[in-house]
Amino acid sequence: MSRSKQPQVLKIDPPQEIKFKGPFKDVVTSTLQLTNPSEKRVCFKVKTTAPRRYCVRPNSGFVESQATVNISVMLQPFDSDPNELLKHKFMVQTMFAPDAVDDMEALWKEASPADLMDSKLKCVFEQPEELVDIIIETPQTPTSTSDVMGTPQGGESGSELQSIMEECKRLQSENAKLKQVNEQLKGQPGSSGDGQDLLSQQKRMIIIFLLVAFVTGITLGYILS
Incomplete structure (x- = not known):
């Protein structure tokens, strides 16, 4: 045994x-x-x-x-x-x-x-667990310009575009203020010289605004392409 x-x-x-x-x-x-x-x-x-x-x-x-x-x-x-x-x-x-x-x-x-x-x-x-519980989600297609701007395809291009948009908003605000001041000066005597200076400054601001808007359009088209 x-x-x-x-x-x-x-x-x-x-x-x-x-x-x-x-x-x-x-x-x-x-x-x-x-x-x-x-x-x-x-x-x-x-x-x-x-x-x-x-x-x-x-x-x-x-x-x-x-x-x-x-x-x-x-x-x-x-x-x-x-x-x-x-x-x-x-x-x-x-x-x-x-x-x-x-x-x-x-x-x-x-x-x-x-x-x-x-x-x-x-x-x-x-x-x-992170591999077991992972859920694959289908990315949503942006439906508006704000969605595209919020998720730029390139980090560097997105930052440049954001800066341009902020600059446009600032120029628009200043341009609105200049128009308001110019309207007020028109009704005051002896203010023609100041008015002319403000008018010239306003024209320069408008030109700058148009240039910035042009660059913004080109950049946005490049990112969305």
Whole structure:
């Protein structure tokens, strides 16, 4: 009658599965904790069904009595068939360590199957929440000039256009003020010289306003094209 294997002496956290949270374009690391609650030193070895996909540090060693060892399991970047990932599994194999160990590799080769304890863990791969919950929205087509102005296609062109529009508004305001002052001066005696100066200034402002409006039209047509 064959002797059954011993129950696992180490407390393994997590106990049943190793979780890896994406995105998986870079190395993703998960941690295993091996705790030895016994009064004896325990040696361990971490195995995987996909050794080319993972880097385990340390992948073997000792856990002293009442001590804990952290194992880093690093999943290498990948872009492969998801079905292949379902086959990935890990096994933590342990046994009580002898008083003196000269060759760890020889120790595992010569170990009796009845002395070995093992725990199997499956791999779970999770995508980040922002990728799972993402909603692709169709951009709305602007229905008015104000919509287009609010979302310029080019950052630099949009800034220039905004400056031009602000300058146009300022010139329009000043032009309105000059007209009002000119109308008031027309009704006052001895104000012909001042009126002429204001009239000349008003004409210059109108010319500038027309030039700015012309440039604005060209710029707006370039952005919307």
